[in-house]
Amino acid sequence: MKRIITTTVINQSGVLNRVTGLLMKRQFNIESISVGHTEQPGMSKMTFVVNVEDERKIEQLLKQLQKQIDVIKVNDITDKAMVMRELALVKVATIPAVRSEIYSIVEPFRATVIDMSKSATTFQVTGDPEKIEAFIDLMKPYGIKELTRTGVSAFVRENQKVPTNHVSIL
């Protein structure tokens, strides 16, 4: 199963290495990882999506992460109400014959055009990973020339009370 883990870490050199090294040592597979500064100076937030077999493994992962001296906080937010976003840049072959067709598909995704040439258009699309997957699937038939994704960034929603009948988006 996929789990979304967020960690707050002290922004020390090597801390990313420490965390990914730990995941490697303990045989966890990282699906995506994103890192950046937070509102607190000197603190960074890492969001990663990992594939784990069972509950015990995930518990072990959280505990091992927590053990790192530079890791301040660890959360498995998979089952929480949360906001989650990822950004993808997708360069699609857009020969004039299909261009308007592609644009009409793109519209509901609110993807923006950020670069364009005679034969290709680069779209920027943001959203949860499922939306990005859907976008990529729709673009595939036209020919994806290049693709890059940032990995998921997430945190929990302010309001946790409403029981979301949660269909895991991952």
Next chain:
Amino acid sequence: MEVNVKAKESTNKEQTRSGADVLIQSLKKQGVDIIFGYPGGAVLPIYDALYKNPIRHVLARHEQGAIHAAEGYARVSGKTGVVIATSGPGATNLVTGIADAMLDSLPLVVFTGQVASSVIGTDAFQEADIIGITQPITKHNYQVKNVEDLPRIVKEAFYIASTGRPGPVLVDIPKDISTQMFLSVTDENEGIHLPGYQPTKNPNYLQIQKAIKVISNSKKPLILGGAGILTAKATRELKEFVERHQIPITNTLLGLGGIDGDHPLFLGMAGMHGTYTANTAICDCDVLINIGARFDDRLTGNLAHFAPNAKVVHIDIDPAEIGKNVPTAVPIVADAKEALRELLDQSFDSPDTVDWLTSLNVNKKEYALRYKADKEKGILPQQAVELIHRLTNGDAVVTTDVGQHQMWTAQYYRFNNPHNWVTSGGLGTMGFGFPAAIGAQLAKPHERVVAVVGDAGFQMTLQELSLLQEFRLPVKVVILNNQSLGMVRQWQQTFYEERYSQSLVHVQPDFVKLAQAYEIQGYKVETMEEAEKVFAEAFSTNEPALIDCRVVQLENVYPMVAPGKGLNEMIGVRGE
């Protein structure tokens, strides 16, 4: 006005010191009274500072020897072992010891030199990324980037190494940081600020209540005591708890000494070469109280057969160990001493263990450890260990290397006292035993220290004989010489149809002459009669000694749980 300025200037001058000087100062503040190390280019400034402001330094003959000595020192003294090595090869020579200390939770602070900051990352002479290399095998590591951070880092390093679940911390110091002059602001009163490191010492009250209920209602409770009991210095509390509630106890390999080896409630060691009684007790118990052990696979055997009937209560200072390998009914994150105190403070009904103890005592008699001595064949290693036990009354500090001799020592040297047992459990590091004995002897100069080693493992670090010579350390080195990589040979005999691939060693040095070369009394014995005489003589002096004790080559360690098997499937229960 002028006077004031001058006064200020002069105090500034006084306080301006090099990074290396401040380092030595910081070590003194930490109460460090011995350093195990080896100099080289990148640590020359540190050794120069040490020259001017000495702390006792033991110059090992190889960095691996230095760090294993520091481990031995830490194990018996409970204090943090300190190691210094140079960059590159000096640092990489420490890797085995660091990994060993990590797996066996030994407090070490290891200082490595590093090439100058300006050339880090350029493959400079003797540059090795020791931070990257040791990141997975240290509790934490630091590279000092600013000399101002040095005092804080040293303080944190000692704190992290010695608290919670102890472990090795490495501090990598670029050469320019050591030489840089700076104004060291005294930080005496500044506390340690580590928001990501707050080990839990005291047990949760509700969990203690749960544990009490589970224990009270049990019929066949069993305690598994690990090294956590020793680290927490909780042997008195443990004994009181065990005796008050009449609960039998077994130890892990590293937990030996946590309870008197002859205590009537002690079932012997558990695990791969544990006693039949201890291992079957684990299989039969209805409550297993793990105090400070980590359910290592050499202890548990096949997990599917491990303690199948038991509710597990697990007390550990490291929350990550709880539930890692064995599902746990009552998790208690705490220091073993605090948890035991809490359990002792609560009055509760002892479980009725009379029948349970009776049946265990039958097993203890029926399935006692045994061997078949045969005068014709020569000395059995078990006999040699029993002889050492007899001559030292079970009171010696005993270190071992790794292999058959290690298991025989664990089985037959029943420790009367805690903190006297030094062995490499988690990593199983050959070459550990002898230098560890040197560190142990330096920590306890007035106690008898015996290093029981194999002929092969001893040859991995025997250069440290120089230290016995130099400091006249009265360590007694006993080589249980089976002229083979005994444990490997045993496995090849048992699991590879006696194909002794690279495990029989026909060429050896003359160990007696070797000892003499280091001006140490050397002996060789081949019969029990000789052994009785020679061991008695060697153990009566206050000088170092080395005994090449020739033992039966094909003797095996029994009983045994074969790899992949459950604790209930022991072989060689009757000693063959």
